[in-house]
Amino acid sequence: MNGSGGRQNDARLPASAPTLRDGLLAAREDRADDPAAVHAFRRLAGAYGTPLYVYDREAIVGRFREFRDAFSPRFAKLKIHYALKANTNLAIVDLLHREGAGAEVVSLGEILTARRAGVAPKDILFTSSSKSPEEIAYAVENGVVLNLDSVDEMALAAARSASSGRTARVSFRINPGVDPHTLHQINTGIAESKFGLHLMNGLALEAYRRALGTPGLAVAGVHCHIGSQITETSGYAETARTMLVFVRELKEKLGLRLEFLDLGGGLGIPYRDGEAGMPAADLAAVLKPIWDAGVAALGYEPELWLEPGRYFVGPAGFLVTRVNSVKATPLKTFLNVDAGFNTLVRPAMYGAWHRARVVGRRGSETTVDVAGDVCETGDILAEGRVLPRAEAGDLVVFLDAGAYGFVMASGYNARPLPAEVLVDDDTATVIRRRGTLDDLFRDQILPGEPT
Numbered sequence: 001m002n003g004s005g006g007r008q009n010d011a012r013l014p015a016s017a018p019t020l021r022d023g024l025l026a027a028r029e030d031r032a033d034d035p036a037a038v039h040a041f042r043r044l045a046g047a048y049g050t051p052l053y054v055y056d057r058e059a060i061v062g063r064f065r066e067f068r069d070a071f072s073p074r075f076a077k078l079k080i081h082y083a084l085k086a087n088t089n090l091a092i093v094d095l096l097h098r099e100g101a102g103a104e105v106v107s108l109g110e111i112l113t114a115r116r117a118g119v120a121p122k123d124i125l126f127t128s129s130s131k132s133p134e135e136i137a138y139a140v141e142n143g144v145v146l147n148l149d150s151v152d153e154m155a156l157a158a159a160r161s162a163s164s165g166r167t168a169r170v171s172f173r174i175n176p177g178v179d180p181h182t183l184h185q186i187n188t189g190i191a192e193s194k195f196g197l198h199l200m201n202g203l204a205l206e207a208y209r210r211a212l213g214t215p216g217l218a219v220a221g222v223h224c225h226i227g228s229q230i231t232e233t234s235g236y237a238e239t240a241r242t243m244l245v246f247v248r249e250l251k252e253k254l255g256l257r258l259e260f261l262d263l264g265g266g267l268g269i270p271y272r273d274g275e276a277g278m279p280a281a282d283l284a285a286v287l288k289p290i291w292d293a294g295v296a297a298l299g300y301e302p303e304l305w306l307e308p309g310r311y312f313v314g315p316a317g318f319l320v321t322r323v324n325s326v327k328a329t330p331l332k333t334f335l336n337v338d339a340g341f342n343t344l345v346r347p348a349m350y351g352a353w354h355r356a357r358v359v360g361r362r363g364s365e366t367t368v369d370v371a372g373d374v375c376e377t378g379d380i381l382a383e384g385r386v387l388p389r390a391e392a393g394d395l396v397v398f399l400d401a402g403a404y405g406f407v408m409a410s411g412y413n414a415r416p417l418p419a420e421v422l423v424d425d426d427t428a429t430v431i432r433r434r435g436t437l438d439d440l441f442r443d444q445i446l447p448g449e450p451t
Helices: 020-028 035-048 057-071 090-098 108-116 133-142 151-164 200-212 234-254 280-298 310-316 346-350 437-441
Strands: 052-056 078-083 102-105 124-127 145-148 168-175 217-223 260-262 303-306 317-328 333-337 356-358 365-371 380-388 395-399 419-424 427-432
Touching: 020 035, 020 052, 020 395, 020 419, 035 052, 035 317, 035 395, 035 419, 035 427, 052 057, 052 310, 052 427, 057 078, 057 090, 057 280, 057 303, 057 310, 057 419, 078 090, 090 102, 090 108, 090 419, 090 427, 102 108, 108 124, 108 133, 133 145, 133 151, 145 151, 145 217, 151 168, 151 200, 151 217, 168 200, 200 217, 200 234, 217 234, 234 260, 234 280, 310 317, 346 380, 356 380
Parallel strands: 052 419, 078 102, 078 303, 102 124, 124 145, 145 168, 168 217, 217 260, 260 303, 333 365
Antiparallel strands: 052 317, 317 333, 317 395, 356 395, 365 380, 419 427
């Protein structure tokens, strides 16, 4: 297979035929029976196999620019980071970096991904609630900003600074005690969350006091993140007020002037037809007067850092699957596809909804459960959906799979990982090769074999 995907390689269509991206857009608009969608997904599945992750390059770039254009006119000092955990594919990180994004990372692997994509260490914020000594050492020695989650981490960073002769740029993650009304598993700002230092009882203030008195540490900023898939601005507004008051407290009590205040990411996207996510412009408009008032009271203006992930890449992704069989039981009809929660775990893990489209079908609808190929009762990708009648060999496409899709995939049931493809107009480029059966045994060793 090659990654050209150009229409010149398809003799069935005239030169004026719709592009691959036209087909992706048709599926998003619930026109999966449109010839553009039929051609695009059959062409992609034929060239690269299924299951297959497909990303729309223009959609990713467009989302980033929309976000930037919403905030940059309102905030004179602004830095946008991309939260790599949403999708760590190197090509996507590189694409967003070229648009001007820094990186928010949660592991050494993500640090190395950001560095390989060309992100400068000073533009990488390492945020994790449980950093290993090796990860802290790399961050300190390479100039990555360490977002500390505990006093223990501060001590580890200081020790590494002393032994390496480097100064660690640090911030602390703050738990602001704000409930943004999102799913519990992705609600990170509430008081009982494992993330961050609490403002209660002066815990966060004392951490900054100790950091200022610790050799080898340069306090650069403060950070918070209240959750993911947030669709109301009220939680952000409350958080911004809380954090700006704390920044003022740091100045008045400790004489500390911060380089940046990071308000996190977590903007929600629509996963159902007819839904609206959170427009970046709405959030920017709500935060602007709060920021201005806080900065006026503070007497100086730190740089505003923001770190969306899902917002940039989620809507751009499609998971293409093939129907293996259709099975009618006395209670349900199952549409069995060649992907399961080992490929897209969100429905099983969070009860998440992804829109499903049957390519090339319209009308004659029936209620089905789209079931995966994992040997688990809970492996249902879409439950109780009213979809056009499908047959074995048809393609079923899941929308909004660009975030927390491939990155959460596994080799459970000894199935190789899918390929990833980036579509740019009418060109498709492989950005991750499909896993092979040989890959399953690549790192395994039988007793007695040489290591």
